[in-house]
Amino acid sequence: MVNSSRKRLVIGNWKMHGDSAFNSQLLAGLRTGIAQVQHCDVAVCVPFPYLYQTQSLLEGSGVSWGAQDVSQHEKGAYTGETAASMLADFACRWVLVGHSERRTYHGETDAVVAAKAAAALGAGLTPVVCVGETLQEQEAGQTQAVIDRQLAPVLALGAEALNRLVIAYEPVWAIGTGRSATPEQAQEVHAFIRSRLEAAGAGAVRVLYGGSVKGSNAASLFAMPDIDGALVGGASLVASEFLSIAAA
Ligand code: PEP
Numbered sequence: 001m002v003n004s005s006r007k008r009l010v011i012g013n014w015k016m017h018g019d020s021a022f023n024s025q026l027l028a029g030l031r032t033g034i035a036q037v038q039h040c041d042v043a044v045c046v047p048f049p050y051l052y053q054t055q056s057l058l059e060g061s062g063v064s065w066g067a068q069d070v071s072q073h074e075k076g077a078y079t080g081e082t083a084a085s086m087l088a089d090f091a092c093r094w095v096l097v098g099h100s101e102r103r104t105y106h107g108e109t110d111a112v113v114a115a116k117a118a119a120a121l122g123a124g125l126t127p128v129v130c131v132g133e134t135l136q137e138q139e140a141g142q143t144q145a146v147i148d149r150q151l152a153p154v155l156a157l158g159a160e161a162l163n164r165l166v167i168a169y170e171p172v173w174a175i176g177t178g179r180s181a182t183p184e185q186a187q188e189v190h191a192f193i194r195s196r197l198e199a200a201g202a203g204a205v206r207v208l209y210g211g212s213v214k215g216s217n218a219a220s221l222f223a224m225p226d227i228d229g230a231l232v233g234g235a236s237l238v239a240s241e242f243l244s245i246a247a248a
Pocket residue numbers: 013015170174175176177178210211212213231232233234235
């Protein structure tokens with residue numbers, strides 16, 4: 001389906017990078033450089049301790065912000081966790097859920113990821129639900145089966161919820177490896193995800209691609225009809241590179 005009605009979205013995932021001095025330069029660069037970007041929503045998902053700094057430096061800039069994870073619980077005795085309402089308190093608009101690094105290193109299941117998405121929606125945030133297959137799964141021809149399994153509990157949240165979230169397709173083999181999926185490879189999976197969303201009454205949901213996106217490959221990825229933008233890791237740590245992706 002042609003994506004004329006879906007506004008592009010580019011989100012930076014800083015992962016566990018940054019400190020006050022570095023962030024302040026990066027955020028200032030985004031604040032100034034965002035003027036060159038049109039027709040695209042731009043956001044950064046930063047480590048929890050820097051949410052206040054990010055809010056202070058980006059407020060009113062046109063660049064929105066969010067976090068990289070959220071608790072599935074509303075509040076209570078969950079030491080070390082961060083509630084969606086706390087993210088909303090720092091005016092977060094977005095939160096990543098189910099990033100492959102959370103699934104791999106923290107054992108997040110598909111059900112937990114869907115519960116986190118529901119918690120985020122409950123606090124008025126937009127969850128960016130990450131899905132994607134490993135290299136081994138891709139080579140075994142299991143990409144669609146893996147995506148189906150990961151999406152199932154999210155689709156079960158229903159059309160009203162689905163229409164308020166974003167999906168990010170991130171093949172694990174392309175994250176941080178410098179080896180992006182080709183536009184055609186990504187489009188094939190995006191079209192598949194779109195068909196599942198359409199069947200669930202949410203065909204207009206934005207589906208981002210993530211995995212080694214840079215200024216040099218963004219335009220060819222964004223030319224694909226079902227790719228609505230990008231989730232960007234490494235390249236989001238350099239303001240000019242990140243903004244060149246958003247401008248692509
Ligand atoms: C990511 O962390 O979501 C990601 C896509 O990383 P990179 O752009 O560095 O591959």
